[in-house]
Amino acid sequence: MYDLGGGSAIYEDSALQRCFRDARAATAHFQVNPASMRREDPAAGHHPAPRRGLPHGKAASNATQQQAAVSAAMLGGERSAQTTSLPLIVGLGGARVELFSADALDLPMYSPSRTERTDRASALIEAVRGCDGLILASPSYHGNLSGLLKNALDYLEDLRADPRPYLEGRAVGCIACASGWQGTVATLSSLRSIVHALRGWPTPLGVTVNTADPITDGDGVVDAEIGEKLQALGAQVLDFARARHR
Numbered sequence: 001m002y003d004l005g006g007g008s009a010i011y012e013d014s015a016l017q018r019c020f021r022d023a024r025a026a027t028a029h030f031q032v033n034p035a036s037m038r039r040e041d042p043a044a045g046h047h048p049a050p051r052r053g054l055p056h057g058k059a060a061s062n063a064t065q066q067q068a069a070v071s072a073a074m075l076g077g078e079r080s081a082q083t084t085s086l087p088l089i090v091g092l093g094g095a096r097v098e099l100f101s102a103d104a105l106d107l108p109m110y111s112p113s114r115t116e117r118t119d120r121a122s123a124l125i126e127a128v129r130g131c132d133g134l135i136l137a138s139p140s141y142h143g144n145l146s147g148l149l150k151n152a153l154d155y156l157e158d159l160r161a162d163p164r165p166y167l168e169g170r171a172v173g174c175i176a177c178a179s180g181w182q183g184t185v186a187t188l189s190s191l192r193s194i195v196h197a198l199r200g201w202p203t204p205l206g207v208t209v210n211t212a213d214p215i216t217d218g219d220g221v222v223d224a225e226i227g228e229k230l231q232a233l234g235a236q237v238l239d240f241a242r243a244r245h246r
Contacts, residue, residue, distance in 0.1 A: 032154030034100035069098040070241040071125045075105065075152060076175070092135070094232045095241075098127045101204050102148060110154035117158075127160050134167065134200070135234070136191050137175035138210035139184030146175075149166030153194060173233040174202060175208040184208035204235040206231065 072095045107121050108114075117125070128134065136153075139143040159166050172195045174185035185208060192202040207229045209215060215223050 014125065019156050068133040070238060070245065071098070071130060072133045072135065072237060072241070073097075073131040074099045074135045074137070075124075075149060076101070076135070091236065095133075095238055098131070100124055100152070102126070104150050105152040107155065108154060110151055110157070112157065117155075121155055124152060125155060128156060128167070129159055129162060129164075131170065133171045133173075133243065134236040135173040135175065135237060136195070138179035138187055138191060140187040142174060143186045144182055145187050145194075149196075153198070156198060166198040167195060169244060170198040170200050171237045172202055173237045174206045174225045175209065175230070175233070177204070177211050179210070181208065181210055183208060201240065203233060203240070205236055206235050 032238060047059055047084060072092055074092075074097060104124070107124070136149065138149045141147070144198045156166055164170075174188055174191040174195065178185040178187065188206045188208055192206060195202045207226070209226055213223070215226060
């Protein structure tokens with residue numbers, strides 16, 4: 001784009017530069033405030049319009065979810081109900097889902113010079129190779145994603161020569177959990193940067209979960225706001241995947 005726009009396209013007064021800057025700012029707003037995604041309807045008394053794929057704050061119907069058969073891989077640490085186990089599955093009804101919890105991601109340290117793969121590593125690589133979308137969830141360890149998940153993502157180097165290399169053409173939803181907001185924001189930013197580096201498409205909405213407050217009761221998400229965000233995240237991943245199937 002910049003090549004076509006010429007050298008002046010990078011200047012602040014360039015229309016092209018302003019468009020990219022505005023798009024980045026909008027994405028950042030969506031990460032921390034999902035209400036920014038809602039449209040105001042003056043005729044309806046300024047009530048927010050429901051989000052696409054999330055009618056009236058609820059999960060889409062089975063008929064809608066089954067419009068296209070899609071598969072999703074979910075990578076994240078499953079240590080307790082307060083971290084990433086239940087949030088991972090919210091909003092993905094109707095898709096074929098394969099979950100890789102902490103045990104499944106407990107892989108040997110990745111090394112580019114080592115070509116042999118354990119059964120767990122091979123299962124992970126094949127699941128990502130065949131999936132239409134992903135959800136990544138990580139606790140915040142010292143202000144960043146867990147080493148377990150980062151090491152697993154390094155194994156996606158095995159997809160570099162595929163027709164769809166790395167995460168190309170896949171929507172990726174990111175979830176960050178921590179006991180406090182500072183760690184969640186830093187971890188979410190790292191996850192999204194990694195997805196970009198792997199040629200994936202981070203969903204406009206990323207979810208941060210502060211586990212200092214009760215989130216689940218063992219049967220489901222008890223925090224209504226968190227539950228709504230997680231359903232919206234899953235809906236965005238599925239919408240993108242189904243759009244590519246059309």
